[in-house]
Amino acid sequence: MANAILHKKRGLIFGALDERSIAWHVATRCLEEGADIVLTNTGNAIELGEIRKLAEAKGLPLLACDATDVNQIRVLLKKTQELLGGKIDFILHAVAQSVNLRRHLPYERVNYEYFKRTLDISSLSLHKILSIAMAEDAIAEYGSVVTLSFIASERFMYGYNDMSDAKALLESIVRQMGAVYGEKKKVRVNIVSQSATHTKAGDSWDEMEYFYKYTEDLSPIGNADADDCADVCVTLFSDFMKKVTMQTIYNDGGFGRTMLTEKVINSYRKSFERKDD
Numbered sequence: 691m692a693n694a695i696l697h698k699k700r701g702l703i704f705g706a707l708d709e710r711s712i713a714w715h716v717a718t719r720c721l722e723e724g725a726d727i728v729l730t731n732t733g734n735a736i737e738l739g740e741i742r743k744l745a746e747a748k749g750l751p752l753l754a755c756d757a758t759d760v761n762q763i764r765v766l767l768k769k770t771q772e773l774l775g776g777k778i779d780f781i782l783h784a785v786a787q788s789v790n791l792r793r794h795l796p797y798e799r800v801n802y803e804y805f806k807r808t809l810d811i812s813s814l815s816l817h818k819i820l821s822i823a824m825a826e827d828a829i830a831e832y833g834s835v836v837t838l839s840f841i842a843s844e845r846f847m848y849g850y851n852d853m854s855d856a857k858a859l860l861e862s863i864v865r866q867m868g869a870v871y872g873e874k875k876k877v878r879v880n881i882v883s884q885s886a887t888h889t890k891a892g893d894s895w896d897e898m899e900y901f902y903k904y905t906e907d908l909s910p911i912g913n914a915d916a917d918d919c920a921d922v923c924v925t926l927f928s929d930f931m932k933k934v935t936m937q938t939i940y941n942d943g944g945f946g947r948t949m950l951t952e953k954v955i956n957s958y959r960k961s962f963e964r965k966d967d
């Protein structure tokens with residue numbers, strides 16, 4: 691284990707709900723790389739999801755916390771340090787939810803109370819975690835914080851709704867807090883822009899099945915799955931990425947940089963040929 695890249699590192703993982711969750715895959719990879727970790731999710735998610743199974747199978751502490759509630763975050767950071775025996779070396783923020791998206795409300799007719807909740811859960815929660823961690827000096831020097839985005843933060847994407855705004859704000863918070871925390875404590879803050887991935891959050895979007903196929907065809911290397919994302923996160927947590935901060939890192943098989951692939955042309959060619967028959 692001494693050669694493992696997270697040997698002796700202490701981590702806090704937000705957002706594992708079930709086996710499909712990106713955070714579940716990240717937690718598992720962190721353990722393989724020698725880290726000691728604490729898992730957290732909301733009380734509801736702990737009751738209704740499968741995170742308890744992961745905690746019990748791996749013997750991990752599991753703490754309830756609503757990531758929008760500053761008092762709960764304060765307690766969580768304190769307890770995590772007590773359980774792990776020191777300052778936190780890395781945090782994964784894999785937290786998102788949009789009721790507007792889940793209820794299929796069109797973007798021009800969203801419910802504003804839901805919209806505020808989307809931003810609070812999916813974006814401001816990261817600000818709150820970092821702000822409290824900074825005030826309480828909860829993260830070790832050169833610690834690493836990683837959160838997760840999606841390319842719809844930068845481009846219009848049909849059906850992604852207020853989550854596009856939430857991801858744009860989240861990316862901005864990464865840059866701003868990354869600068870402040872970096873100067874203060876050399877803490878790194880980065881965001882991984884991940885391919886479409888089949889999870890509870892991902893599949894709550896109606897058009898996911900079509901989009902998944904579309905991005906697979908338009909990515910030179912193909913979609914990145916949750917395990918690929920976990921590898922990137924673990925590398926970002928490690929000391930190999932000590933000077934990488936405030937970055938959006940695209941783990942998307944090249945999708946974000948691609949206009950056209952041979953696969954897409956071939957599928958159009960086939961559908962044109964069918965019409966000609």
Ligand SMILES: NC(=O)c1ccc[n+]([C@@H]2O[C@H](COP(=O)([O-])OP(=O)(O)OC[C@H]3O[C@@H](n4cnc5c(N)ncnc54)[C@H](O)[C@@H]3O)[C@@H](O)[C@H]2O)c1
Nearest residue numbers: 705707711712735757784785786838886887889890891892
């Ligand atoms: N699945 C995809 O296609 C995809 C693509 C790019 C980025 N992402 C991002 O990855 C992250 C993880 O999502 P996932 O796809 O693994 O889905 P998921 O549904 O497994 O995870 C979302 C998590 O957010 C948690 N959560 C919701 N409200 C919370 C709150 N108030 N406090 C604390 N936790 C709360 C949920 O309980 C759940 O565990 C999200 O930020 C998501 O937007 C997902």
